[in-house]
Amino acid sequence: MTAPHRSLPLGAPPPSLVTARSALFLDADGTLLAFADDPEGVTVDSGLVPMLDRLREQLGGALALVSGRPIASLDRLFGRPAWAAAGQHGLERRGANGAIETAIVDPAELAALRDAVFALASSLPGVRVEDKGFSIALHCRERPERQTALAALTPAVAARFPGFEVQPGSYVYEFKPRGMDKGKAVEAMLRSEPFAGRRPIYLGDDFTDEHAFVIVNAHGGSSIRVGTREPTVAGFTLPSPAGVHAWLADVSATLT
Numbered sequence: 001m002t003a004p005h006r007s008l009p010l011g012a013p014p015p016s017l018v019t020a021r022s023a024l025f026l027d028a029d030g031t032l033l034a035f036a037d038d039p040e041g042v043t044v045d046s047g048l049v050p051m052l053d054r055l056r057e058q059l060g061g062a063l064a065l066v067s068g069r070p071i072a073s074l075d076r077l078f079g080r081p082a083w084a085a086a087g088q089h090g091l092e093r094r095g096a097n098g099a100i101e102t103a104i105v106d107p108a109e110l111a112a113l114r115d116a117v118f119a120l121a122s123s124l125p126g127v128r129v130e131d132k133g134f135s136i137a138l139h140c141r142e143r144p145e146r147q148t149a150l151a152a153l154t155p156a157v158a159a160r161f162p163g164f165e166v167q168p169g170s171y172v173y174e175f176k177p178r179g180m181d182k183g184k185a186v187e188a189m190l191r192s193e194p195f196a197g198r199r200p201i202y203l204g205d206d207f208t209d210e211h212a213f214v215i216v217n218a219h220g221g222s223s224i225r226v227g228t229r230e231p232t233v234a235g236f237t238l239p240s241p242a243g244v245h246a247w248l249a250d251v252s253a254t255l256t
């Protein structure tokens, strides 16, 4: 993935970027949610869900969460099983009409991979395993010094399982089936109602969100990187989840 030449630092997006004809795609961790050591320990700010409900209504339902988390985890956090969502980087997708699509994964290969990933984790004390169903993540936010070992060892494990690949993220290395990423997930959603024909806007913070930025840019939309991670193909930036909440509140006020 190549970042375009940029001579100026990225600026903040104007709230008027989002119109009633936009489709809004929102990453969860690091974008809507501040990071926590334990993936189960994140909190959803009071006021966030009602604000997203309002925005979703203002956009005719064209608002979706796009996350590395399973959809079940998003539903536990946000309590909104009616929202469109892409979970596990698009391996599972829920349309605005509630229809669910899931990837087909070889159960025998997945079971063998799971054993190998747990064995690797047990050799690296302090590394946390998150078994998400189709994908398995090894977390090292609490033990950042484990990052070097994970970066070196996870590709060798993945190489034994041709259907899988390693997706690095923020203090995490995820084993996931090949062939799906957040860009493909957004592309699929843009083919369905009520997203089709709308101008996509995508907010995300991580490497995994760059796939979506590429697709959104190619569709004439806008990509917004949260934080300072570089390089990026995003066109705008916001500093933090708190900055995202404030910006979304301004967007909602602009749309009324």
Ligand SMILES: O=P(O)(O)OC[C@H]1O[C@H](O[C@H]2O[C@H](CO)[C@@H](O)[C@H](O)[C@H]2O)[C@H](O)[C@@H](O)[C@@H]1O
Pocket: 027, 028, 029, 030, 031, 034, 035, 036, 037, 038, 039, 040, 042, 066, 067, 068, 069, 070, 130, 132, 137, 139, 140, 141, 169, 170, 171, 172, 174, 206, 208
């Ligand atoms: O695509 P996202 O919604 O950003 O999800 C990416 C991963 O987020 C979670 O991990 C990240 O957040 C955790 C909680 O703050 C943090 O402990 C971890 O270091 C981060 O990588 C989630 O646990 C993963 O399953 C997602 O893939």
